[in-house]
Amino acid sequence: FKRAHRGYFSPDGTKLALEDDYEVRIVETKTGKVICKLKAPTKFTSWFAFTKDWEKVAVSFFTGIGEKRPSKVKVILMETSTCKEIKTLYHREIKGTGLGLSFSGDGKKLFLVGGFLRIIDVESGKDETLYEMDSFPEGYEPMNNLLSSDGKWLVIYAARFVPPNTFPALYVMDLENGERRLLSKNDEIREFEFSRDSKLLITYG
Numbered sequence: 547f548k549r550a551h552r553g554y555f556s557p558d559g560t561k562l563a564l565e566d567d568y569e570v571r572i573v574e575t576k577t578g579k580v581i582c583k584l585k586a587p588t589k590f591t592s593w594f595a596f597t598k599d600w601e602k603v604a605v606s607f608f609t610g611i612g613e614k615r616p617s618k619v620k621v622i623l624m625e626t627s628t629c630k631e632i633k634t635l636y637h638r639e640i641k642g643t644g645l646g647l648s649f650s651g652d653g654k655k656l657f658l659v660g661g662f663l664r665i666i667d668v669e670s671g672k673d674e675t676l677y678e679m680d681s682f683p684e685g686y687e688p689m690n691n692l693l694s695s696d697g698k699w700l701v702i703y704a705a706r707f708v709p710p711n712t713f714p715a716l717y718v719m720d721l722e723n724g725e726r727r728l729l730s731k732n733d734e735i736r737e738f739e740f741s742r743d744s745k746l747l748i749t750y751g
Contacts, residue, residue: 554596556596556600556626557598557599560574560575560576561575561581563594563596563603563626565593568585569584570584570603570605570629572626581627581629582627582628583629584605584624584631593605593646593647595648595649596626596649597649597653598649601626601627602624602626602653604621604624604635604647604649604656605621605622606658607620607622609637618637618638619636619637620634621635621636621647621666623635633671634671635656635668636658636664636671636673646658646659646690646692648692648693648700650697651695651697653668655668656668657691658673659688659689659690659691659702662688663675663691663700663702663719685706685707686705686706686715688703688704689704689705690702690703692738692740694744695743695744696744697721698720698721698744699718699720700718700721701716701717701718701719701738701747702718703715703735703738704716712733713733714731715731716729716731716738716749718747729747730749732749735750737749737750
């Protein structure tokens with residue numbers, strides 16, 4: 547597969563979602579045939595996340611370009627089988643450079659990170675701000691997040707940029723009481739995922 551920055555398998559392994567700067571493609575794993583694809587409105591594609599049943603996918607795009615970094619972001623919800631857009635969930639200015647997405651287990655809420663941490667109600671589109679970027683240590687920007695399958699924990703990936711180096715940090719938030727604590731500042735961490743029982747967090751670079 548060419549021009550793919552990230553890839554995600556469907557739960558049954560029969561489909562693969564591929565993302566690059568210009569589009570999101572849903573392909574058949576066995577044949578490589580493209581089922582459908584969504585063109586990005588600009589070349590700046592940031593992230594995407596699937597509901598647990600893989601019927602819907604949220605995709606984020608940078609749509610406004612400032613002097614030094616993208617200034618606006620758009621998050622849309624689309625059908626995985628057709629790549630047809632269902633609705634726009636979010637379209638506003640952002641403070642940071644990253645934009646991580648993750649769905650709750652029931653697919654009713656979308657967790658959004660982009661210089662802030664917000665929870666979006668998928669049905670109504672209403673959102674609630676939990677944290678602004680200013681609440682993180684100086685120089686660190688929240689860039690990605692991952693919700694545990696039991697819905698109790700939210701891991702937040704933040705990074706501080708000192709060119710040419712990146713200094714990452716992982717935080718975990720208890721969604722029952724809102725408390726947040728530092729998990730790791732390992733420079734080699736780039737990806738992470740929960741175990742099926744949500745008791746372990748697996749990290750790798």
